[in-house]
Amino acid sequence: MRRYQPLLLLLLSLTIAACAGVLGLRKTADKDRPFTHKKHTNAGVNCLQCHEGILKADEEGPLHLPSQQKCVSCHTKPHDTRTCLDCHGSDVTREGAVAARKHLRFAHIRHLKKVDNQCVPCHVSAGLADEAERRPPMAQCFSCHAHKDQWATADCNGCHIDLPSESVKPATHIVHAGDFAREHGVRAAASKDLCATCHQQSSCDACHGAGTVPALPWKFNMEKPGLTRLHPGNFLARHPEESKAQPGLCTTCHAENFCVGCHVDRKVAAKAGVPSPHPTGWVKAKGGGHGPAARLDPQSCIACHGGAGEMLCVGCHKVGGPGGTVHGPAFSSTKDKLKDEPCRLCHAL
Amino acid sequence: MKASGVPIIKRAIAAAATSMLIFASANDASADALRLRGDALTQSRSPVGLLVLRGEDRFHPWIDAETVAWLGVRDTPDATGDVQTLTVRIRDPKGRGELRVGRFVFASGAVRPIHLDGARAYGRLPIGTALEVFGGAPVAPRLGSRMYDVAVGGRVSQSIGDWVSVGGAYVMRRKGGTAIDQEVGPDLTISPVRWLDFAGRMAFDLVSKGPADALGSLGAHSKDVRVEAFVTHRSPGRLLPSTSLFSVLGDVPATTSGGSVRWRIAPRLDLVGIAAAIATIEDLGGYWTGRASLALDDDWAGTVGFEVRRQEFGTARWTGARALSSVPLGSSLRAALELELVRPDDQRGGTRLWPWALAALAYRTRIGWDFGGAVEVVGTRDDRTELHALLRATYAFESLR
Numbered sequence: 001m002r003r004y005q006p007l008l009l010l011l012l013s014l015t016i017a018a019c020a021g022v023l024g025l026r027k028t029a030d031k032d033r034p035f036t037h038k039k040h041t042n043a044g045v046n047c048l049q050c051h052e053g054i055l056k057a058d059e060e061g062p063l064h065l066p067s068q069q070k071c072v073s074c075h076t077k078p079h080d081t082r083t084c085l086d087c088h089g090s091d092v093t094r095e096g097a098v099a100a101r102k103h104l105r106f107a108h109i110r111h112l113k114k115v116d117n118q119c120v121p122c123h124v125s126a127g128l129a130d131e132a133e134r135r136p137p138m139a140q141c142f143s144c145h146a147h148k149d150q151w152a153t154a155d156c157n158g159c160h161i162d163l164p165s166e167s168v169k170p171a172t173h174i175v176h177a178g179d180f181a182r183e184h185g186v187r188a189a190a191s192k193d194l195c196a197t198c199h200q201q202s203s204c205d206a207c208h209g210a211g212t213v214p215a216l217p218w219k220f221n222m223e224k225p226g227l228t229r230l231h232p233g234n235f236l237a238r239h240p241e242e243s244k245a246q247p248g249l250c251t252t253c254h255a256e257n258f259c260v261g262c263h264v265d266r267k268v269a270a271k272a273g274v275p276s277p278h279p280t281g282w283v284k285a286k287g288g289g290h291g292p293a294a295r296l297d298p299q300s301c302i303a304c305h306g307g308a309g310e311m312l313c314v315g316c317h318k319v320g321g322p323g324g325t326v327h328g329p330a331f332s333s334t335k336d337k338l339k340d341e342p343c344r345l346c347h348a349l
Numbered sequence: 350m351k352a353s354g355v356p357i358i359k360r361a362i363a364a365a366a367t368s369m370l371i372f373a374s375a376n377d378a379s380a381d382a383l384r385l386r387g388d389a390l391t392q393s394r395s396p397v398g399l400l401v402l403r404g405e406d407r408f409h410p411w412i413d414a415e416t417v418a419w420l421g422v423r424d425t426p427d428a429t430g431d432v433q434t435l436t437v438r439i440r441d442p443k444g445r446g447e448l449r450v451g452r453f454v455f456a457s458g459a460v461r462p463i464h465l466d467g468a469r470a471y472g473r474l475p476i477g478t479a480l481e482v483f484g485g486a487p488v489a490p491r492l493g494s495r496m497y498d499v500a501v502g503g504r505v506s507q508s509i510g511d512w513v514s515v516g517g518a519y520v521m522r523r524k525g526g527t528a529i530d531q532e533v534g535p536d537l538t539i540s541p542v543r544w545l546d547f548a549g550r551m552a553f554d555l556v557s558k559g560p561a562d563a564l565g566s567l568g569a570h571s572k573d574v575r576v577e578a579f580v581t582h583r584s585p586g587r588l589l590p591s592t593s594l595f596s597v598l599g600d601v602p603a604t605t606s607g608g609s610v611r612w613r614i615a616p617r618l619d620l621v622g623i624a625a626a627i628a629t630i631e632d633l634g635g636y637w638t639g640r641a642s643l644a645l646d647d648d649w650a651g652t653v654g655f656e657v658r659r660q661e662f663g664t665a666r667w668t669g670a671r672a673l674s675s676v677p678l679g680s681s682l683r684a685a686l687e688l689e690l691v692r693p694d695d696q697r698g699g700t701r702l703w704p705w706a707l708a709a710l711a712y713r714t715r716i717g718w719d720f721g722g723a724v725e726v727v728g729t730r731d732d733r734t735e736l737h738a739l740l741r742a743t744y745a746f747e748s749l750r
Contacts, residue, residue: 022617022643023615023616023617023618023643024615024616024617024618024644024647025615025616149475150444152475152477154444154473155442155443155444156444157410157442158443162405179577179609179621179623179638182579183566183577183579185550185564186548186549186550186564186565186566186579187538187548187566188456189457189458189459189516189536189538189548189550190458190506190514190515190516190536190537190538190548190550191514191538191548192456192457200403200415201415201434201436201449201453201454202401202415202417202433202434204453204454204456204462205417205433205434205453205454205464206417206433208454208456208462208464209431209433209454209464209488210464210487210488210489219390219392219739219741220388220390220399220721220741220743222685222707222709222711222721222723222739222741223675223683223684223685223709223710223711223721223723224675224683224685225654225673225674225675225685225686225687225707226642226652226654226673226675232671232689233669233671233687233689233691233705234689234691234703234704234705234727234728236727236729237691237703237705237727237728237729237730238667238669238691238703240665241660241665241666241667241693242660242665243665244662244663244664244665245627245634245636245660245661245662245663245665246603246605246627246662247583247585247601247603247629248562248583248584248585248588248602248603249583251585251588251589252461252562252583252588253462256589256590256593292631294595294598295586295598295599295601296585296601296603296629296631296632296663297585298585298586298589298593298595298596298598299585299589299595301595302589302593302595310593310594310595313594314594326597326598327597327598327599328586328598328599328600328601329599329600329601329630330559330599330600331557331597331598331599331600332557332558332559333556333557333558333591333597334555334556334557334558335556335591340527341527341592342592342593342594342596342597343597345594
C-alpha cells in the first residue's frame with residue numbers, strides 16, 4: 001500500500017486541481033472590476049472630490065455616488081469608449097447602497113458633524129484594501145454610546161426602518177446550518193430577542209402549537225431541499241424508529257395525544273379487529289417486554305393506547321392486581337394517590 | 350366543522366380555494382402598511398390551506414397584529430382547521446416593554462413551550478434586567494374551550510453586555526383544575542469571546558421532583574469551521590402531563606451526548622458531520638450523519654448535496670442516504686430533486702427498503718405570486734409504493750412604503 005502513496009497523492013492533487021473551479025478555489029474572471037478605493041486614496045484624492053455633497057446628505061435624496069462626468073474630470077483620456085461604470089464598480093455595491101438607503105435611517109449630515117467632517121472614522125477600510133465594499137459594519141455603529149444603548153434595549157427601529165423586510169442573516173453570530181433544528185431550542189432559551197429580529201410569533205407556533213398544521217412545514221418549501229428540516233424525506237416511514245431512538249424528543253413539540261389522533265384516522269390504533277403488532281410474550285403475568293419498553297418510550301404506547309385506551313393497563317396494574325406496581329426507579333410524586341389523577345385509577349379501587 | 354361526503358379531491362380544492370378567497374378578500378380591504386400572505390398547499394395525501402396575515406405600520410411602530418390559520422381535509426368525512434396564532438402586540442418602540450394579547454406560543458427560558466389564549470407582558474430595564482409574565486388558558490384545538498384550564502408563568506433574566514445572559518423561568522399548567530405540569534428551570538448563555546459560546550437550560554419537574562429536560566451546547570467557530578459539543582437529557586415520563594397514566598412509570602431518562610463539525614472546506618463546498626451517543630440505564634446506542642453540500646455558483650443559489658445517516662438504538666436501527674439538488678432556472682424559476690433510500694436492519698419478510706423521491710418546480714412572479722408543484726414517490730413500511738402530488742400557491746402582499 002505504501003508504494004502507492006505517491007501515486008494516490010498525485011491523483012488527489014490532480015483531482016483537486018481539476019475541480020478547483022467547481023469548488024470555488026479558482027477566482028473566476030471579475031467582469032465587474034471593483035472600483036479601487038485604495039489606489040485613489042493613496043493618490044491623495046479627497047473623498048469629497050468624488051462624493052460631492054455628502055456632507056449635507058440627509059435620509060433621502062441622491063446617493064452621492066460618482067457619475068461619469070466626475071471620473072472623466074480626472075481621467076481625461078479614457079482607455080475605452082464605453083462609460084466607466086460599464087466595467088468598473090460592482091453592481092452589488094450600488095445595489096447595496098440603494099438597499100441601505102431603503103432600510104436604514106441614516107443621514108450623513110447628522111453624523112459628520114460629530115466626527116469633524118472626517119470620513120475615515122467610520123469608513124476605516126477605505127484606504128486598506130481594494131474590495132469595493134465600504135459601508136461600515138454594524139459593530140462600527142456601536143462604537144458610539146447612543147447606538148450601544150439602542151442595541152442593549154433591542155431598539156432596532158432606531159436605525160432599521162423595517163428589519164423583518166430586510167431578510168438579514170447576521171452570519172457572524174447566527175448559524176442556521178449544520179444541525180440547527182436540534183440547537184435552536186437551547187440557543188433561543190436565553191436569546192429570544194435575537195431570534196425575534198427576523199422571526200415572527202408564527203415561527204414558533206407552526207411547530208410548538210397544540211395541534212400542529214397537518215402538513216409538514218418544509219413541504220411549503222419543496223424547491224429548497226437544502227433547508228434545515230425537522231422531518232426530512234420519508235419521515236412517515238421512519239417515524240417509529242426516530243421516536244424510539246430519541247426518547248422524549250417527540251413530546252417536546254407534540255401533545256401526548258397527537259399520535260393517537262392520526263393513528264385512529266389511519267386505523268392503526270389499538271381496537272377490535274386490528275392485529276396486535278406486539279411479539280409473543282409481550283405481556284406476561286410476571287414480566288414480558290412491555291414494561292421496559294413503556295418506561296423507555298411511553299409516547300409509543302400512547303400512540304395506540306392513549307386516552308381511554310390507558311385503562312387497559314389498569315386492569316392488571318391496579319393495587320392487588322396481577323401486574324404489580326408500575327412505578328419504576330426514582331419514581332416520586334407530590335400527588336394524593338387516593339384523589340388525584342392518574343393515581344386514583346389504581347389506588348382508589 | 351363538518352363537510353359532506355364528497356370525494357376528497359373536491360374537498361381538497363375547496364379547502365385550498367377557501368383559504369385563498371379569504372386572503373383575497375382581506376387583500377381587497379387592505380389599506381396602507383400591511384403585510385399579508387396566503388399559502389394554499391394541496392396535497393393528494395392531506396390537503397391544507399394556510400393563511401398568514403400580518404399588519405404592521407412603520408409610522409405607528411407601537412402596534413402590530415398577526416394571525417396564522419389553516420384549513421385542511423383528512424381521509425375522514427371531517428374537514429378540519431384551526432387558528433395557530435392570533436395576536437395583537439403593543440410595544441414600546443424603544444424596546445423597553447411590550448404586551449401581547451391573543452393566541453400564541455409562550456416559549457422562553459428553560460420551561461416547555463405552551464400554546465395559550467391569553468396575554469404576555471414583557472419589560473426590560475437599561476441595565477439588562479428583563480421580566481416577562483404570561484397567563485391564560487392552554488389552547489384547545491379547533492377553538493374549543495375547557496373549563497378550569499389555566500396556564501401561568503414567567504421568566505426573569507439578567508444580561509451582562511453581550512457576553513452573559515442568565516435567567517430563571519417557571520410554568521404551571523392546570524387541566525380541569527388539576528395541576529398537570531409544573532416546571533422551573535434556569536438558562537444560561539455565555540460568549541466570553543467572539544468565537545466561543547455556551548448555551549444551556551434545564552427544566553425541573555416540580556410534580557415528580559426531577560429533571561425533565563436539560564440541554565447544553567458548547568460551540569466554537571472560525572470563519573470556515575464551526576465545532577459544537579452538546580448534551581441532552583430527557584425524562585420521557587416527566588415530559589408527559591402528570592395526569593397521564595404513563596407518567597407514573599418512573600424516571601428512565603435518556604442522555605444524548607455528541608458533537609458536530611461544519612467545515613467550509615472550499616468556497617463552494619460545505620461538510621457537516623454529526624455523531625452522538627444515546628444512553629439509558631438499559632441501552633446504549635447512537636447515530637451519526639455525514640453531509641456534503643456543493644454550491645453551483647458563488648452565491649450558493651444552486652446546490653447539490655449528499656447525506657448519509659446511521660441510527661442504532663434498541664430496536665431502532667437503520668441506514669439511510671439522501672441526495673438533493675436545487676437549481677435556479679433563470680431569475681424566477683427553480684427546480685429541485687430529492688432522493689432518499691433507507692434500509693432498516695430488521696429485514697424480516699425479505700429485503701426491505703424505503704425509497705422516497707420528490708421532484709419539484711417553483712415559479713415566482715414579480716408581483717407577489719409564488720407557485721410550486723411537486724411529485725412525491727413514497728415507499729411505505731408495508732412495501733407499497735405511493736404516488737402523491739403537491740401544489741402550492743402563495744401570494745404575498747406588502748404595502749410598507
